[in-house]
Structure formats: C-alpha cells, structure tokens
Amino acid sequence: SSVLTQPPSVSVAPGKTARITCGGNNIGSKSVHWYQQKPGQAPVLVIYYDNERPSGIPERLSGSNSGNTATLTISRVEAGDEADYYCQVWDVSSDHRVFGGGTKLTVL
Amino acid sequence: EVQLVESGGGLVQPGGSLRLSCAASGFTFRSYEMNWVRQAPGKGLEWVSYIRTTSTTVYYADSVKGRFTISRDDAKNSLYLQMNSLRPEDTAVYYCAREGRTTVGGMDVWGQGTTVTVSS
Numbered sequence: 075s076s077v078l079t080q081p082p083s084v085s086v087a088p089g090k091t092a093r094i095t096c097g098g099n100n101i102g103s104k105s106v107h108w109y110q111q112k113p114g115q116a117p118v119l120v121i122y123y124d125n126e127r128p129s130g131i132p133e134r135l136s137g138s139n140s141g142n143t144a145t146l147t148i149s150r151v152e153a154g155d156e157a158d159y160y161c162q163v164w165d166v167s168s169d170h171r172v173f174g175g176g177t178k179l180t181v182l
Numbered sequence: 183e184v185q186l187v188e189s190g191g192g193l194v195q196p197g198g199s200l201r202l203s204c205a206a207s208g209f210t211f212r213s214y215e216m217n218w219v220r221q222a223p224g225k226g227l228e229w230v231s232y233i234r235t236t237s238t239t240v241y242y243a244d245s246v247k248g249r250f251t252i253s254r255d256d257a258k259n260s261l262y263l264q265m266n267s268l269r270p271e272d273t274a275v276y277y278c279a280r281e282g283r284t285t286v287g288g289m290d291v292w293g294q295g296t297t298v299t300v301s302s
Binding site: 105117118123169170171173 | 217219226228229241243277279287288289290292293294295
C-alpha cells in the first residue's frame with residue numbers, strides 16, 4: 075500500500091499562508107483528499123480530487139498535486155483553522171484507502 | 183439532514199468480540215460506498231474497511247483482515263463492523279464514513295464515532 079508522509083506540525087501567524095505537504099511515491103498520479111479535524115470532533119472533508127472544495131469550505135483553502143508531493147494551502151490563516159489535517163488517497167494497486175500521518179496546524 | 187450515527191462501542195476483553203453499527207439517514211444509503219475509519223487515542227486516522235454498493239466488494243486493512251467483517255443492510259440503512267479476536271491495539275474511536283458520489287473517493291460525511299476499548 076501507499077505510504078503518505080506529512081510533517082507532524084506546521085506553525086503560522088494569523089493572516090499568513092500555511093502550506094501542509096503530503097509526500098508519496100508518484101502521488102501526482104492519484105486523487106488526493108484532505109480532511110480537517112478539530113479536537114473532539116469527527117474529520118471534515120475540505121479538499122477532494124486534489125483541488126476541489128466541497129460546498130461550505132472557504133476559498134482560502136486550496137490544494138495542488140504533482141510529482142511526489144501534494145499540498146494543502148490555507149491563505150489568510152485564522153485562529154479557527156487550528157486543527158489536525160490529514161491527506162488521503164485510494165491506492166489502486168490494493169484498493170486500500172490510505173491516510174497520511176496528519177499535521178497539526180498551530181496558529182501563533 | 184444527512185447523518186451517520188455509530189453505536190455498539192464499549193469495553194471488551196482481549197480476544198473478545200464486538201459489533202458496531204452505523205445508522206444512515208437523510209440520503210439514499212444503498213447508492214453509496216461506505217468505510218470504517220478508526221483513530222487510536224492521540225493518534226492519526228487509520229482506514230479499516232470498505233464496502234461497495236450491493237456488498238459486491240469489500241476490502242480490509244492488513245491490521246484487521248481475518249478478524250473484522252464489514253457488512254451492510256440497505257433495507258435498514260445500516261452499516262456494520264463485526265470485530266472478533268480483539269486486541270489492545272484495536273482500542274480506538276471508530277467512525278463510519280460515506281464516500282461521496284461526486285468527490286472521487288473523498289469521504290464527505292462522517293459519524294461522530296463510537297469508542298472501543300480492549301482491555302482486561
């Protein structure tokens with residue numbers, strides 16, 4: 075199965091841009107999804123199919139995917155963006171769903 | 183309102199069994215692929231199992247294969263996870279999650295989770 079590597083933590087000041095990476099072998103050939111999880115809550119899908127936003131997700135969140143790295147970008151970061159973020163793919167070779175280890179976003 | 187509600191969690195001894203349920207409402211359950219995802223205390227998300235519509239295809243993570251069984255009852259709008267031979271490392275919050283029909287595999291609806299604790 076695919077292995078997805080995320081940095082354990084990312085810190086950013088309010089109003090700045092946060093970038094959370096998700097590394098994987100040829101991940102650019104897969105559809106990447108991103109989830110936001112706040113303490114004590116269930117995950118929420120914030121980006122699907124690399125760069126599509128579900129309804130209700132602000133335009134400040136965007137995604138990209140190429141080569142061996144997918145990236146979740148959060149512009150104009152707000153205190154409410156502080157959460158854990160997970161990337162996920164469907165591993166076609168095994169038909170398994172795979173999550174990255176997660177990144178804790180801290181707003182300074 | 184689109185909703186998933188898990189139940190069936192609890193405390194079980196190592197080697198024991200438990201059956202989790204997930205009740206769906208607000209959408210046409212039979213038309214959606216479903217997953218179980220778990221999260222051990224203080225850890226990240228771990229995919230557990232997947233079931234296709236009409237139950238034609240199921241998949242399991244290597245960590246649970248041979249011990250867990252996923253199933254669905256479309257007449258009851260319900261998803262299940264039968265867990266046997268439980269181990270302490272199965273301790274986690276278990277979520278059911280829907281794969282959206284327009285989200286290319288992204289899980290767009292999640293339940294609130296049910297907690298499973300495996301301990302003697």
